[in-house]
Amino acid sequence: MINSIEIINEEGQKVNINIIMQFRIEELNKQYIVYTINDDGISEKIPVLIAETDDENGKYALKKIPENEVKTVLMFYDNVRDTISGKR
Amino acid sequence: MIMNTGIIAVEEERDKINEMSKKYIELYKKSLERDDKIDKISLISRWGIKIGAFVGHIKVAFSNKNWLRKNIDHGLITLSSKLSQWGIKRIANKQKENNQKEREEIQASFINDDGSIKEFLLIDDNLVTNQEITNQEDKTVALSI
Structure with missing residues (x-):
């Protein structure tokens, strides 16, 4: 994975995550990270998480994605993933 | 997909x-090499x-434009306004609302190898600069960055 950083979740807890990539949706003026957490490094399948991020007082925080934006976020994730992978 | x-x-x-x-x-x-x-x-x-995200946006925005597709992975092509199909659709809808002919209109800017920025306006697949509408030959040159 690209990077491992410590962030703060909505409960205010510090969490170490492995960042795969980040993308931004200009129409929503929001940015998102794609990451894994507690990856065992072995399984063929990886649970990949997508969360909205915010820069609060110099600390990155994870935020919930509103339900009405989930479809858009997934569409962008698919596009970014496939583009980077050269499949689009 | 799991929602949690x-x-x-x-x-x-x-x-x-x-x-x-x-x-x-x-x-x-x-x-980073072109910081x-x-x-x-x-x-x-x-x-x-x-x-x-930048690359992804371009891919979404220009998925129909083969002439641009070859440049998508260049990494230094950007657009100065809305980039996704969503953005394109929104612009088109705005035109329609204004009782004008519906058209696809995209503003784009490209970073040349010398660091200069060229700005373009694309209307219905026609590439337009601030001064003139370029022909196909000009278009190729302009995008060969």
């Missing part, structure tokens, strides 16, 4: 994710990894 407290979870194959991460790093490194130009178009966030 607003965090989207998707299951991916490890090989696919590893491949994507590798290519993502390559894009990122490429962006002076990247600053101009704000490709890099504090984490320095916005370039993936």
